Amino acid sequence: MTVMKSRWFIVLLGFFGCWSMATAQDVVLVVNKNVRITAIRDADLRAIFTGAKTRFADGSRVVPVTLKGGAAHEVFLKNHLGEGPDEFRAQWRKAVFTGQGAMPRTFDSESAVIEYVAATPGAVGYVSRISSPDNVKCLPVVK
Amino acid sequence: MLRRLPLFLLVCICTGNLYAQNLADIEIHGFVTQGFLFTSHNNYLTMQSSAGSLAWTDGAVSFTDSLTDNLRVGIQLHMYQLGELGGPNVQVDWASGDYRVNDHFGIRAGKVKTVMGLFNDSQDVDAIFLWTFLPQSSYPVDNKSFYLSHVGGEVYGELPLGSRAGKLQYRGYVGHVSLDLTGGYLKESADHGLVFTSAPGGKVYGGDLRWEAPLKGLTLGSSALVEAVDGKGSIGTEHISPFFVNAEYAQFEKGKFYFAGEYRRAPLNVILTVGPAVIPIPLDVRSWFAMGSYRLGKKFQIGGYYSQYVNKALDTNLPANYSKDWVVSGRYDFNSYFYGKIEGHFLHGTALGYYDSTNPNGLKPNSNMLAAKIGFSF
DSSP states (O other), X not given: OHHHHHHHHHHHHHHHHHHHHTTTTOOEEEEETTOOOSOEEHHHHHHHHTTSOOBOTTSOBOEEEEESXXXXXXXXXXXXXXXXXXXXXXXXXXXXHTTSOOOOEEESSHHHHHXXXXXXXXXXXXXXXXXXXXXXXXXXXXX | OTTHHHHHHHHHHHTTTOSSEEETTEEEEEEEEEEEEEESSSOBTTSOGGGOEEEEEEEEEEEEEEOSSSEEEEEEEEEEEETTEEOSOOEEEEEEEEXXXXXXXXXXXXXXXXXXXXXXXXXXXXXXXXXXXXXXXXXOGGGHHHHHEEEEEXXXXXXXXXXXXXXXXXXXXXEEEEOOTTSHHHHHHHHTTOOOSSOOEEEEEEEEEEEEOSSTTEEEEEEEEEEEEEEEXXXXXXXXXXXXXXXXXXXXXXXXXXXXEEEEEEEEEXXXXXXXXXXXXXXXXXXXXXXXEEEOSSSEEEEEEEEEEEETTSOTTSGGGEEEEEEEEEEEESSSSEEEEEEEEEEEOSSSSBOGGGOTTOOOSEEEEEEEEEEEEO
């Protein structure tokens, strides 16, 4: 039953498009069009952006990208990672300076995020809203 | 001393527009810090701290490149000056290849950071901490470079335990450690006439298990290692038979609050041979700390901790065999890259951080200390 509900949820999200995903005080998750999964669990998203997970559920490589700052960045971190920009930066600094990870690429603007995601297989990022996702795919997040 | 401050400012200005630069696919990051100490009594950490001292500068730059989806290589170069310790020599903090088979298993080889307790492998990353000094009972800054890393290999990974049981992170390693020729232990040894021109060292192996509990923000863990040290100096030798160190720790983060604590035990016997004299130095170190902090806003953080070190192998009533430190701290982040810290210490006992050569008139059992630091990290 729960699976059915999730499926309907995903179908509805797809029907209304990425615009509707952005309306609930959240950001829109965008991935490269070659990414085969149709939804992502919130826990997996958190693991990807903290460096604990390097692959999507289907086994393909994931390349997380972030915004350098701003409202969308803060909303994404708060809603999906449960932390603020300072904590996020601190944990990546720790990974980098201890040789345990490489920081995700960061971009100044949402258009740069979309451009990079569109051009990079496995890339996943977020933007505040997107109305015509020609070159990227919007990915619903399932709690 | 005065030459270092302009250098620090120059680095900050020159790198003002830098942030995690990607030159092709190579990531470059770095940090530089400048500290200041003032103590009411005694000179701390080989600095002339009782007169106020700026002789504390740290800097590092790291280069990382992902060669394939699974393979990453990198190196971090580090330079530090802490009073009479450290110097102009550039050291390799770590230099390793990291092959991550999947999210559950990976291998690192080269010079890799040594995991021990909550902060050992990250103790040099000043930018991530509120504290100017980490608890010295467990993370003595004058011997940081000895504990920080080893040459060898490590396996690591993460095991999900299900939605109701959290996840388990593991690391296990084996390799060789060397004392820092410009670090605290060999400075202490040189003060007593035993000078080493090649670094004493020995085998090390150990591991760490850390459980991320289903209660969000709670981490519990345990580390252990076995190591040995041997070295030959100008007029004698140093020998430490393989000894076992264990640490248990916990940390909890919720909203603006952070709490952590750690207990460590290290029983060992140091044997110094100076000419015909054999000098045994028995140690049964018990150290622990408890800390808490609160974020007042986006830029300002305050906190405090208590840190205690006792050598149970000797008379624990003597100040030379214990160190107890009450600490209050504050940190202000000017922006994402530039920060300042200030810290008050109320030190009891003289077991840690003091050197005969910089305290020729002996030590007072208690001292207060003001520590401040500014740092820049990109």
